[in-house]
Amino acid sequence: MNFKKKISESIISWYHINKRDLPWRKTKNSYKIWVSEIVLQQTKISQGINYYNEFISKFPNLESLAKSSDSEILKVWQGLGYYNRALNMLKNAKILYNEKKKFPKSYDKLIKLKGIGEYTASAISSICNNEKKAVLDGNVYRVLSRVFNISKPINKLSSQKIFKQKAEELLPENNFGDYNQAIMDFGSIQCKPMNPKCNICVIVKYCKSYELQNIRSRPRKIKNQKKIKLRHLNYLFICDKNYIYLQKRKNFDIWKNLYELPLIETNETIENELLKLSIQNKFKIKKINSPLLSKKIIHKLSHQKLNICFWKLEGKAMNFFYNKNFIRAHKSEIIKYPFPKPISKYLNEHLIK
Numbered sequence: 001m002n003f004k005k006k007i008s009e010s011i012i013s014w015y016h017i018n019k020r021d022l023p024w025r026k027t028k029n030s031y032k033i034w035v036s037e038i039v040l041q042q043t044k045i046s047q048g049i050n051y052y053n054e055f056i057s058k059f060p061n062l063e064s065l066a067k068s069s070d071s072e073i074l075k076v077w078q079g080l081g082y083y084n085r086a087l088n089m090l091k092n093a094k095i096l097y098n099e100k101k102k103f104p105k106s107y108d109k110l111i112k113l114k115g116i117g118e119y120t121a122s123a124i125s126s127i128c129n130n131e132k133k134a135v136l137d138g139n140v141y142r143v144l145s146r147v148f149n150i151s152k153p154i155n156k157l158s159s160q161k162i163f164k165q166k167a168e169e170l171l172p173e174n175n176f177g178d179y180n181q182a183i184m185d186f187g188s189i190q191c192k193p194m195n196p197k198c199n200i201c202v203i204v205k206y207c208k209s210y211e212l213q214n215i216r217s218r219p220r221k222i223k224n225q226k227k228i229k230l231r232h233l234n235y236l237f238i239c240d241k242n243y244i245y246l247q248k249r250k251n252f253d254i255w256k257n258l259y260e261l262p263l264i265e266t267n268e269t270i271e272n273e274l275l276k277l278s279i280q281n282k283f284k285i286k287k288i289n290s291p292l293l294s295k296k297i298i299h300k301l302s303h304q305k306l307n308i309c310f311w312k313l314e315g316k317a318m319n320f321f322y323n324k325n326f327i328r329a330h331k332s333e334i335i336k337y338p339f340p341k342p343i344s345k346y347l348n349e350h351l352i353k
């Protein structure tokens with residue numbers, strides 16, 4: 001038996017003893033595996049379990065998802081971020097359902113769907129269709145770079161061919177889905193980024209980085225200097241007895257199709273008297289009270305840093321907002337709307353008691 005075969009067999013044996021009991025491991029239904037894969041692109045497994053369970057209980061199959069609306073799926077997705085991924089799921093479901101198709105399980109069909117890349121198509125097709133496709137996620141990159149002592153940076157396009165080739169070389173002769181899940185779990189539990197458990201590792205004798213004692217420098221990653229854009233969002237919390245005013249985000253921007261409070265975006269931090277003028281100019285209101293700062297937070301996204309201020313606005317302005325195109329939502333209905341995380345947190349603290 002060559003050493004690559006021994007590595008994959010050892011990882012599968014390790015998996016049978018150590019695998020985690022996860023809800024999506026109990027099924028080979030490609031729709032459910034797809035949901036789990038997209039959810040897990042957003043979050044850690046511990047948090048992903050709740051989102052997966054809630055998603056499947058609300059949309060147990062393709063038909064129920066296809067018949068839902070943007071707001072319904074975004075509500076379930078609330079807090080996960082990357083909301084376009086949820087909207088892509090909805091688009092795929094509607095297209096497949098209208099064409100009277102089932103959710104596919106073959107790589108060639110999966111890769112044509114919106115939002116499904118090589119990794120997701122390989123994971124679903126190997127698990128649900130036993131296709132010989134190797135997966136490459138962060139855990140697998142780490143295991144491969146250590147076992148084979150690959151010094152090429154994992155986040156460089158030119159390195160991907162090398163990692164893909166090594167991943168394919170390790171594939172066993174059957175049970176490709178089990179093996180793919182095994183190597184991902186192995187990376188996550190055993191060959192961890194910090195403090196890998198080399199002293200109890202089942203493949204230690206094949207591990208080149210262990211032999212060379214350079215585990216800390218594997219995998220290599222090039223630091224990306226991301227440009228972070230700073231934005232200043234001023235949200236107006238206008239509480240009118242048991243009602244508040246909301247709007248739906250429509251532009252091509254973060255949080256598209258989610259709901260928010262009336263917004264004034266400024267180029268810098270703004271004092272309440274200046275904000276008062278901005279509100280008057282933007283909404284063409286003559287008389288309003290000065291807004292009162294209620295809460296200030298910093299919210300970080302992958303490419304943006306949001307300086308968010310929530311302002312309470314009381315008095316005459318209410319009549320104005322009542323007459324404009326804002327949604328006047330009753331306190332008891334707020335739960336129905338999908339909000340970005342910072343807004344939902346603020347409303348939970350200030351409104352929903």
Ligand code: SF4
Pocket residue numbers: 143146147190191192196197198201202203204207209210215
């Ligand atoms: S010996 Fe250590 S670094 Fe090598 S595969 Fe095992 S856990 Fe990972």
